[in-house]
Amino acid sequence: MNSTTTPAPARAGKDRTRGPSPEKTAQTRCAIIGAALSELLEKGFANTTMEAVAKRADVAKGTPYRYFPTKEALFEGVVREKIAGALVDMNPANRAPEESVETFLRRTLLVAMHNIERNGRAAIARLVLAEGGRFPALVEIYRREMFDPLLDQVKELALAARERGELRNDKLIEYPQLLIAPIWFGIIQNGLLDRSHPLDIGDLFDAHLQMIFDHEKI
Numbered sequence: 001m002n003s004t005t006t007p008a009p010a011r012a013g014k015d016r017t018r019g020p021s022p023e024k025t026a027q028t029r030c031a032i033i034g035a036a037l038s039e040l041l042e043k044g045f046a047n048t049t050m051e052a053v054a055k056r057a058d059v060a061k062g063t064p065y066r067y068f069p070t071k072e073a074l075f076e077g078v079v080r081e082k083i084a085g086a087l088v089d090m091n092p093a094n095r096a097p098e099e100s101v102e103t104f105l106r107r108t109l110l111v112a113m114h115n116i117e118r119n120g121r122a123a124i125a126r127l128v129l130a131e132g133g134r135f136p137a138l139v140e141i142y143r144r145e146m147f148d149p150l151l152d153q154v155k156e157l158a159l160a161a162r163e164r165g166e167l168r169n170d171k172l173i174e175y176p177q178l179l180i181a182p183i184w185f186g187i188i189q190n191g192l193l194d195r196s197h198p199l200d201i202g203d204l205f206d207a208h209l210q211m212i213f214d215h216e217k218i
Contacts, residue, residue: 031057032064033081036074041123045075045131045138072137076145083121084145086112092156101161102213110209113183114202117190122201125184126191151176166213182208 035057039048050064050071057064068074089112095104116122125142132139154176161167172178186201 028057028059028063029067029077030081031059032067032074033077036064036078037082037120037124040075040078040127041120045071045127045135050074072135072141075138076141079124079141079145082119083124083142084149086121087146087149087153090150090153092153092160095157095160100164101157101166102209105157105209106206110202110205113205114200116183116187116201117198122187122190125187129188129192150180154179161213172212179208179212 032053035053036048038056039053043052048071051061053074054061054064064074068077086109090105090108092104094108095101112121128138128142132142155173158167158172158176158179162170162173167173182204183201186199186204190198190201
């Protein structure tokens with residue numbers, strides 16, 4: 001009687017295709033966002049395509065869709081990664097207990113404003129201004145991810161500044177938009193009104209802080 005040998009069962013998962021590692025996934029996502037930022041700044045939202053983003057990121061044509069199902073979702077990813085990240089440093093919870101609000105703003109928002117043109121944040125704001133009429137989703141994404149949270153932070157900081165006696169009145173609490181108004185003026189001036197004479201938005205914001213927190217005139 002011939003004996004037969006029963007083959008050993010294959011190890012579970014041996015023949016399965018292993019998915020990309022978390023590190024690889026993060027790298028791919030980062031590459032796609034970086035490529036999308038470059039495409040958006042060069043071509044605008046209307047003329048940016050997912051295919052062009054994939055080519056610039058050096059990934060397969062369909063890969064961006066695995067991370068961002070639509071071009072609007074891709075833009076949201078860019079805003080979150082490249083712009084809204086600035087909100088983390090400016091979180092009022094990061095202010096030291098005895099640190100003045102002015103000092104806190106200088107080491108957070110002022111530093112960010114000196115780099116706003118170099119890192120593309122100003123250009124993305126201009127993109128929203130230029131194309132938001134045709135693509136309302138861009139405005140909604142920017143407002144939800146960046147503008148509204150920033151105003152909330154400014155209002156909270158203004159309340160703290162008033163309690164510390166750093167402000168002469170409650171206008172900044174009532175109109176938190178006042179703090180960021182010169183930033184938007186600089187963004188518009190540099191990209192639309194007078195490109196030949198760009199402003200240093202950081203210097204403009206510095207001068208604005210000096211006026212807001214000028215106690216000598218109280």
